[in-house]
Structure formats: C-alpha cells, structure tokens
Amino acid sequence: MKESYFSVGPAHLVGNDLVGYHDVDVFGHEEGHQIKYKTLSWQLVAVLMIAEIVSNGMLSLPSSLAVVGIVPGVILIIFLGIFATYTSYLLVQFKLRHPEVHNMGDAGMILFGPIGREVLAFGTVCFAVFATGSQLLAGQIALASLSDNRLCLMLYTGIFAIPTLICSSPRTFDRLSWLSIPAVLAILIAGIVGMVGASRHPVEPRVVQATVKSDFYTAFTSITNPVYAYAGHFMFFILVSEMKRPQDAMKSAYVLQGFATTFYVIFAIVMYVYIGSDVASPALISLESKWMKAAWGIAIPNFLIAGSLYAHTASKLFFIRIFRKSKHLHSHSKIGWGVWILLVVVMNALSFILAVGIPIFNYLVGIAASLFASWYTYGIAGAFWLHDSYHDGNGVRTWRKKPFHALLAFMTVLAGGFICIAGTYVTVRGIVDAYRNGQVGSPFAC
Template sequence: MVEVGNQDGYDYAHDVFGTEEDHEIKYKTLSWQLVAVLMIAEIVSNGMLSLPSSLAVVGIVPGLIIIIFLGIFATYTSWLLIKFKIRHPDVHTMGDAGMILAGPFGRELLAFGTVVFAIFGTGSQILAGQLALGTLSDNKLCLMLYSGIFAIPTMLISFPRTLDQLSWISVPAVISILVAGIVGMIGAGVHPASDRHLSAAKSSSFFDAFFSITNPVFAYAGHFMFFILISEMKRPQDAMKAAYTLQGFAMTFYAVFAVVVYVYLGDAVLSPAFSSLEPVWAKAAYGIAIPNFLIAGSLYTHTASKLIFVRIFRNSRHLHSHTPLGWGVWAILIIITNGAAFVLAVGVPIFSYLIGIAASLFAAWYTYGVAGAFWLHDTYHDEGGLRAWRRKWFQTMLCMFTFAAGAFICVAGLYVTIRGIVEAYHDGTVGAPFAC
C-alpha cells in the first residue's frame, strides 16, 4: 500500500506547497509540457542573438562544438538539480537548497543571487524590447521612453500568482522566438554580406575568446528558475521530460541559428544578430520576437517576486488564499522588482556589463557549479559518506568537475567582464545615465 503523502516516489506531505485540496489558490497545476514551454520561453530568448557573433570570434567549428557541449552539460546539470529537488520536496528556490548545503549563510547567498539575477534578466529583456521598438519606429522617440513603454506590459503580465496562468501565454512567446529566428535566417540568406569572411577556426586571445564564449555559456543560464518551476508541477517526477525538451530544442535551435546567420553575414555580424539584417528584415524579426521578450521579462520578475513572497508567507493562509495582505504584498513585490529592473537598465550606462558580472557570479554556479555539490551532498549523507563517493567514483569525479567548471566560468567571466568595463571607459564608449 502506498503511504499517504509519499506517492509515486515523491513526498507530497513535505512539499513546499503541501496538499492543496482545500486551498483557494492552487500552485501545483503545471504539466511537464507546460513547464517545458515556460523553460523555453525564458531561456531561448534574446540570448540566442549573440551566438553568431561568438562564431565570428572563434570560428564555426569551435563555436559549434562549444554550443553542443554546453547543451549536453546543461542537460546533465538539469538532471542533478531535478534529482535533488525530488529528494528534497520542501526546496522551492536556490535559497532553500543553499540552506541544505551551507546553512543560513548558503540560504541568504543563493537567494540573494537568484533575486539579483532575475532582476538583471528583466532589465535585459527591457533593453531587448527597447531595441525592438526603436528598430520598428526608426528610433523616432527617446530610447528611454521605449524602455518605459516596454516595462509596463512586462510588469502587468507578471501579476498572476501562479505559473500556470503564465504558461499558456508562454506558448505564443515560444512560437514568436522560433518564427523570429527563422525570419532572421531567411533575411540573412536573402541579403548576405557581399564582402563576408568566414573562418572554420580562428586564433584569438584568451580575453576575446572567453568573452565570446560567455554568450553560449549564459544562453543556457536558466537553471536558477528550475526549483520554482518544478515546485508548481502536478508531478515533479516528470520534470526531466521538460528538461530534455528544453535542452533538445535550445541546443538544436542555437546551433542552426548561429551557423546559418554567421555563414551569410560573416565576421562582421553584430550582437544582437537581428541588427545586422537589412532594415525590413530586422524590423520583421524584432517585431515577431517582441512577445517572447515580454514573457521572458515577466517570468524573471515573477521569479524574483515569488521567491520573496513564499519566503514571507510560507505555511501561512496568505499564500493559498485571496487575502488583501497577500495580494497587496504580491503587487508591491512585482512593482518594486520591475521598477528596479527598469531603473538599472536605463540608469546604469554599463548595465550590459553588469549583466555579465551577475551571470558570472550567480548563473555560472546555478547552471553548472552547485549542481555537482547537490549530488555530492546527498550521496555523502544518504549513502554512506566517503565510501559512497569511492563506490560511485565516476559520478563523483564528474560532479567535482562540474563544481570546478562553475568556479572557472565564474572567475574567468568576472575577469573578462571587468576588463571589458575598463576598456569601454578608456575608449569613451560608455554613455550617460538616463540618456536617449
């Protein structure tokens, strides 16, 4: 007989949202298919637009190898994260996982990183929307106004309390970025660069090479949301199906888009790649991609707000009921989070570099490093300590490599980003805050 609360190998009794039969607001409603859609809408966004420029620095062959390897690596770390979540159903965010790994310090550090990276992610999507609206209107308005125009619907779409209400509108967002990518590839093929130069492989300095490699590294940087997404699944045991769908789609789409656009536009391709297209095709691609930019920004805002909201009201009636206090706090969190993203995006001239710093400090660990630490922790505590590590020596070495890879990406990413800031100031390419 199956024990109550421990069905199908998952302990629902200790789940972060518990059993929800009598609750007004039910969170655990997502199927794995809708989780896959949410993951794709969040991850396969404007990150893909920087990949052709990465190939322009290192060449087609190394660039393609890196994109595919990182996709496979991200699939493996997805498995590690999901395995940890199933083992610890009370984990809702990276902060909760940090509590298990390193106590209160780990909880606050990983929770802080999640909120910061989510806010920066929203700001990145606001800038993508700014660029899209500016391209469509031939920059007839101040760019800051475009950012404000884009930030408002991003905030409004973030307001639903549960992810299932965002999942259905994520379907057109996924379609939009897929169609926009196809339109971009067609536009590059119809109007290729006449003097394009292509390279199978190129020799570059460490700074140039790693600066370009950070594009594909962080194009897979969506793992920080996985615990929150899985926590709202009807069957968390099916989460790996969503992860396989995400990584298969992302890896294939990234590789095809990067190679096709680079082959037609050559070494002079810009980042974002749509800006290298002929004006008509650039407008078409950016216009079609706008729904994805909106939904991805909303998901980031929702993530930052949801972490804080559940932290405040966990095990409280305000979490599961339509109370004035619950909805009031939720609205304030959404407004503050979105407002912070807007102010940072338009008020900090080096914001694009700060995104790189945040990604190096946090996304490098969330996507790669700490996943290895999760497996090492559970195996050590659940299966016999060092003996278990020695018995599963291959997996142990792989997880140690995963942790080391996260550390390397973090340190190297910080180095190239900070150096990029120094060079930008030296070259005078840094603009003024709140400028048009």
C-alpha cells in the same frame, strides 16, 4: 540552526509515484485552497523553460562564431547543451529528494546553512532582476528599430516595461504558461525570419572561417554568450515546485535542452555563414532593414514574457519567504494580494531603473551571470550530488564506490568555479576598456 521545514525526511519514488513528497513540499496538500500552485504539466513547464531561456541571449551566438570560428563555436554550443542537460538531471534529483526546496536559497540552506541560504537567495533575485532589465533593453531595441528611433530610448524602455509588469502579476506560473506558448512561437519564427533575411541578402564580400586564432580575453568574452544562453537553471526549483507531477520534470528538461541546442546551432551557423565575421550582437541588427524590422517585431512577445517570468521569479522568492506556512499563501486575502502586487511592482521598477540608469548595465548583467548563473546552471549541481550521495550513503566511501559519478560531480563544481572567475574577469576588464575608450554613456540618456 535550520528552520523546521528543512528537517524533514526525503521523498522517494515507489513505482512511478512520489511517496511523502506532498506531505513536506513548500505548498503541501492544496485540496480546498482558493489558490492552487501545483497545476503545471511537464509540457507547460517545458514551454515556460523555453520561453525563458531561448530568448535574446541566442541573438549573440553568431557573433561568438565570428570570434572563435564555426567549428569550435558549434562544438561549444553542443557541449554546453549536453552539460546543461546533465546538470538539469542533478537539480531535478535534488528537488525530488528535498521537496521542501522551493528555490536556490532553500538549497543553500541544506548545503551551507543560513549563510548559504541568504547568498544563493540574493543571487537568484539579483540575476532575475538584471535578466528582466536585459529583456527590457531587448524590447527597447526592437521598438526603436520598428519606429526608426523616433523617440527617446528611455521612453521605449518605459513603454515596454508596462506590459512586462502586467504579465508578471499572476500569482501562479500556470497563468504565465499559456502566455509562454505564443512567446516560444515568436522567438522561433523570429529566428526563422532572421535566417531567411540573411540568406536573401547575404553580405558581400564576407569572411567565414572554420577556426579563428584569438587571445584568452577575446575568446572567453565571446564564449560567455553560449555559456549564458543556457542560464535558466536558477528557476528550475521554483518551476518544479508548481508541477502536478514533479517526477516528470526531466521530460521538460529534455525538451528544453533538445530544442535550445538544436535551434542555437542552426541559428548561429546560418546567420554567421550569410553575414560573416562582421555579424553584430545582437545578430538581427546585421539584417537588411525590412527583414530586421520583421524579425524584431515578431520577437517582441518573447522578450515580454521572458522578462515577466524573471520578474515573477524574483517576486515569488520573496513572497514564499514571507508567507510560507501562512494562510495568505493560498487565499485571496487583501494582505496576500497587497504584498504580491507590491513585490511585482518593486521588482519591475528596480529592473527598469537599473536598465536605463546605469550606463554599464549590460556589463553588470554579465557580472551577475558570472557570479551566480555560472553556479546555478553548472557548478552547484555537482555539489548537490556530492551532498546527497554523502548523506544518503556512507560518506566518502560512497564516493569511492561511484568514482565516475564523483569525479564528474567534482569536475562540474570546478567548471562552475572557472566560468565564475573567468567570466567576472573578462567582464570587469570590459568595463575598464569601455571607460578608457569613452564608450560609456550617461545615465537616463536618450
């Protein structure tokens, strides 16, 4: 049986205002509360989204072009950007229709009941923790490159984990949004520095191809890079829940996808053209030493804040689950702050332990992305449209009256399923090959 806060009626737009939204949303009316969550403007949400999504994932895009060729690689990046914009729209519409939804777990409750709620909530936390660990490893590489690997790699990860923990500790995204501004500038400038460095020191001789023949395993392994470079939709509901005007959420999504797609294409093309088919993943490793160090150093704030956003998201899901409808949600109580700090510490500690303690951690990030991010970013958005159009209208007859929308929604679900299955397959096969070739190190190794 569904809990009471999932049995409310839908909010709806009248003119440019949402009627009924704040009566039933997760944070309710916040007048007089000590801690106010719904303070974000659409501009700050766009900054948060960019800081979270446009991060270390883009550094693998040039290597994807090297595997499939510049033409199909660029087409794929642009297509995925358009596809992610469409699924963003579906997610935002579902959130406006269901203000009580705070995270993917809540959405799972509406679609599939209690089991769906737990599965999608687990997936959100799982992916957020692994993504935090991925950012810690990006910080590790950056610090190691700057210091010429003078310390144990695990120590670099620990050093980077401390500020990540501190930055993820604010209770609201509003505090993190201002830190995200320099994070966005950092990854933008780092990308520009990387491209300038590649153009100043091009690899000679180099091979640049329009198309490259490849088998399915090799091609799809490289395709996962651009697919997961857009994998930030699992945070959309949580971010929109803290907006002053949720009806402006698509403005944030348009800015995000426009910036991400444009930057991805330019960065991937320039790095691939000047470095060629031997471009590494991450691409900054292929740069001349001083340019590599400059780019890594500038990018550090982005890795730090992106990791903090992921850890904050995982903590926030548990916190809302524990204190929903409780006075501790909006007050500076000892219990509220105690539980919050404990959750933040646990999520960051878990990310650190997994990142340094599991030799195949990067493969596990790929599995988590395949199992969950493929659905959150792509597939499940179609299910949201099918659910609401079915229940708001006349069931299947509504789908028949809107055949194009219904077909697109079904294709979106199928696309999510394909990415999930194929991505999991190539990642598991990659793990098997890594063990077979002796490429797997020891846990907690330097």
